[in-house]
Amino acid sequence: MANSSNSDVIVIGAGVVGCSLAYHLAGANARVTVFDKGGICAGMSARSGALVRMHYTFAPEVELAWKSLGYFSNWGEMIGGECGFVRTGFALVVGGENTARIRRNVAMMKQIGVEVELCDAAQLRSMDHCLNIDDIALAAYEPQSGYADPVATTNSLAEAAERRQVRFRLNTQVEKTLVEGGRAAGVRMANGAEFSGGAVCIAAGPWADALLAPLGVQIGIKPERAQVAFFHRSPALSHLSYIDCISGSYFRPHGAGLTLAGLGEWRPATEPDPDNFREANDREFIEEVGRRLAHRIPALQDAPYARGHAGVYDVSPDSRAVLGKVPGIDGLFVAAGFSGTGFKTSPAVGAAMAELILKGRSSIVDISPFAFERILNRCLIRTESEYVIGTGFGHSL
Ligand SMILES: Cc1cc2nc3c(=O)[nH]c(=O)nc-3n(C[C@H](O)[C@H](O)[C@H](O)COP(=O)(O)OP(=O)(O)OC[C@H]3O[C@@H](n4cnc5c(N)ncnc54)[C@H](O)[C@@H]3O)c2cc1C
Incomplete structure (x- = not known):
């Protein structure tokens, strides 16, 4: 050589x-x-x-x-x-169709030794006052x-x-x-x-x-373009990090004044080239992820979009x-x-x-x-x- x-x-x-x-x-x-x-x-x-x-x-x-x-x-x-x-604390929230699954998964996680608790919607709301719990059946909370x-x-x-x-x-x-x-x-x-x-x-x-x-x-990796967006949030409003299985989205605080919201593959078009794909957010993605965020955290209704980007998942x-x-x-x-x-x-x-x-x-x-x-x-x-x-x-x- x-x-x-x-x-x-x-x-x-x-x-x-x-x-x-x-x-x-x-x-x-x-x-x-x-x-x-x-x-x-x-x-x-x-x-x-x-x-x-x-x-x-x-x-x-x-x-x-x-x-x-x-x-x-x-x-x-x-x-x-x-x-x-x-450390923000995290909860995965589910509706009625997933309650048996979340119970099994929390039991499995506890066996491994993870600090996780099954909560009902009211218990979750007592930890996160800004949350809309109308459609939440159960949550798995990780402090x-x-x-x-x-x-x-x-x-x-x-x-x-x-x-x-x-x-x-x-x-x-x-x-x-x-x-x-x-x-x-x-x-x-x-x-x-x-x-x-x-x-x-x-x-x-x-x-x-x-x-x-x-x-x-x-x-057999399938490249999938995935986007995240950051929205302005008043520093007075704090919330946990979430995976929301009901709306199919995830949110987390980002520093004191931003919230990151994400969806995975969103209205996929052609398979992205990881060396050459559209890195900016799509307008319809911003609207959709903003809508899902506001549903879960109503105080973030009309939260101004700050910035965002796309990446490629290796699925x-x-x-x-x-x-x-x-x-x-x-x-x-x-x-x-x-x-x-x-x-x-x-x-x-x-x-x-x-x-x-x-x-x-x-x-x-x-x-x-x-x-x-x-x-x-x-x-x-x-x-x-x-x-x-x-x-x-x-x-x-
Ligand atoms: C939008 C988005 C959101 C995500 N959110 C989360 C999340 O919330 N939590 C989570 O756990 N994960 C998340 N992920 C997934 C996570 O980011 C990735 O799984 C992880 O970063 C992959 O790291 P990696 O080192 O495998 O790949 P990469 O970071 O892609 O690194 C691969 C490297 O290989 C190099 N390379 C490629 N080909 C060659 C070559 N021929 N010769 C030399 N170098 C080469 C590239 O230049 C690159 O630097 C997200 C991903 C995206 C895109």
Whole structure:
């Protein structure tokens, strides 16, 4: 090979997942090089709504979110620097059609050890006086959840990784993974330069399938354009963070004077190109998400629009991440297909993937249920307590 990076592990992608993985790998004394075609946090991490909640219907995802909350809550001591975590409290609210599901999911979360309580509408209203509870049957309340700053989080992980001697090669596009004798041996750049590595992990968000395709295997990622909008809010009005399964939307405070509101895939048109998509909000999205926000928090009726943006979700066939070895190629791993929910789990995903790559199995959380084989064998993850969610939310929970 023309160049030798002498890396034990090459990570493709310097988003929140790649930076977390690099940090954890280096913590186990691996020599790591991270390649990104842009800068640190050049991809979808920068566009994240960055809601940090524990509520999922699939127990291994709850475990990843719960373990990650430990990092967000103690960032300075565990990683160093700032992640901008703000504990707002969080509630997932449902109507009558989902009450059996929310009961089962809360019971499952409690078994894992998550601090979560089932509340009726009146109990929720006593915690959040500005809430319209007319159509709420039940809520799952998490006092410890909130949101973080996705750019600060990713930069902080990258800086912590650099302190552990991780090398970042930025503005350097990987063209393909090199395979020798059935084993990943390194990467080739678009300019022809080659770098060797003992293992390679693709953490390239919605670009992951483009890197897998030349190897004859793909996750089947569907890119979906998703939008969030920020509305002005009087600092005197405070509210919790929410996933509203009734209207199919989510809201959270953003600092003292803004509220972020989001929908997932909203009136999808053609499949977006993650390198070239409309980054501004659509006018009809602003109207619709504003309407849903005002329904839940009537005091935000006519709240002025401040700003907003779109990003691209990397939606896998079952709306869950693919974490593990790429079948048929030793030493090649993938962590992608997060389907619009990969920010909050990134600290634990990086730790678990590092263990898997270096030791062959993960102990912080058993991530074997997310293995690539399930996609190839069409054994997709489905839970009995998947919510029926209003249109536009964008992914399952
Ligand atoms: C609008 C929106 C709202 C969201 N809200 C939430 C939320 O509230 N909570 C939550 O948990 N998650 C949320 N998510 C999802 C979350 O942000 C993502 O799952 C997470 O950021 C994915 O991180 P990543 O590192 O996998 O991907 P990315 O951040 O996209 O990083 C991938 C990197 O790979 C690089 N790359 C790609 N191809 C190559 C190549 N060939 N060579 C070199 N580098 C390459 C890219 O430049 C990029 O930097 C949201 C996402 C969006 C878009």
